[in-house]
Amino acid sequence: MNREPLEPVTDAQVRAFREDGAICLRRVFDADWIEALRAAVDDDIASPGPMVRLNTPAGNPGRFFVDFQLWQRHDACRKAALASPLPAIAARLLASTRVNWYHDHLLVKEPGTLERTPWHHDFPYYPLQSDGELDGVASFWLPLDPVPRDTAVEYVRGSHRWGKRYAPKFFRKEAAFDTAAVPVEEVPDIDAQRDRYEFLGWDMAPGDVIAFTGLTLHGAPGNRALDRRRRAWALRYLGERVRWSERPGTVSPPIEGHGLKDGDAIGGPLFPRAWPQTS
Numbered sequence: 539m540n541r542e543p544l545e546p547v548t549d550a551q552v553r554a555f556r557e558d559g560a561i562c563l564r565r566v567f568d569a570d571w572i573e574a575l576r577a578a579v580d581d582d583i584a585s586p587g588p589m590v591r592l593n594t595p596a597g598n599p600g601r602f603f604v605d606f607q608l609w610q611r612h613d614a615c616r617k618a619a620l621a622s623p624l625p626a627i628a629a630r631l632l633a634s635t636r637v638n639w640y641h642d643h644l645l646v647k648e649p650g651t652l653e654r655t656p657w658h659h660d661f662p663y664y665p666l667q668s669d670g671e672l673d674g675v676a677s678f679w680l681p682l683d684p685v686p687r688d689t690a691v692e693y694v695r696g697s698h699r700w701g702k703r704y705a706p707k708f709f710r711k712e713a714a715f716d717t718a719a720v721p722v723e724e725v726p727d728i729d730a731q732r733d734r735y736e737f738l739g740w741d742m743a744p745g746d747v748i749a750f751t752g753l754t755l756h757g758a759p760g761n762r763a764l765d766r767r768r769r770a771w772a773l774r775y776l777g778e779r780v781r782w783s784e785r786p787g788t789v790s791p792p793i794e795g796h797g798l799k800d801g802d803a804i805g806g807p808l809f810p811r812a813w814p815q816t817s
């Protein structure tokens with residue numbers, strides 16, 4: 539299992555991450571990683587964690603399966619979070635001398651799944667504050683199956699620089715979170731006015747990852763293919779300028795037991811240092 543990306547990340551890609559808000563990195567993980575992560579994901583689906591969510595209503599085809607924190611239950615996921623090529627890439631993208639692990643998110647769309655992932659950006663879901671140039675979050679979307687562009691997540695180019703914080707919603711009900719502390723501006727109806735935006739999306743092979751900021755708007759179609767799963771695992775890292783931000787109401791994922799208070803630096807056993815690596 540490689541610790542350096544098979545294809546080096548270039549300075550031009552780092553600049554594009556900051557400028558566009560999302561980039562596709564090819565051949566980051568080797569086949570051994572993909573095999574180990576597929577096995578972990580399938581184990582998790584068979585025996586999910588406490589935050590599992592099923593986003594497909596009964597009677598609909600396929601299944602949109604969501605879970606969190608696989609790194610706490612599966613060795614391959616823990617290694618991918620803390621001892622893979624990603625922590626160093628996150629530090630470079632965020633221009634941060636240190637990054638901490640934040641959380642992971644499993645999003646599986648089985649063949650025939652109709653449900654979309656609604657347009658959203660991630661930062662308002664989090665009890666975090668950041669005074670960094672970007673928002674201090676480096677997210678990676680790692681597909682474990684080949685995913686054509688028309689099934690993959692797509693991103694609104696440059697949307698992380700709009701200065702907006704859109705109200706978070708539950709994916710399944712598209713219901714707003716119960717929170718008074720985050721802005722309530724609604725995400726614009728991106729699909730109704732697609733000609734107003736520029737989109738980024740890629741055909742993806744297992745081993746490729748998309749890197750994106752916590753403020754880049756993104757969404758994904760269902761997986762209408764009847765012969766292909768769409769298993770994707772997302773990983774999040776935080777740069778050194780991010781602080782905890784206590785707030786009432788819903789946050790996602792609802793991680794408990796971290797002991798952090800408003801304004802604290804990120805750390806502790808639930809958010810371990812990922813870069814520089816210690817092992």
Ligand SMILES: O=C(O)CCC(=O)C(=O)O
Nearest residue numbers: 645655679691758770772
């Ligand atoms: O996999 C998807 O459908 C969406 C992924 C996503 O929203 C994320 O990684 O933040």
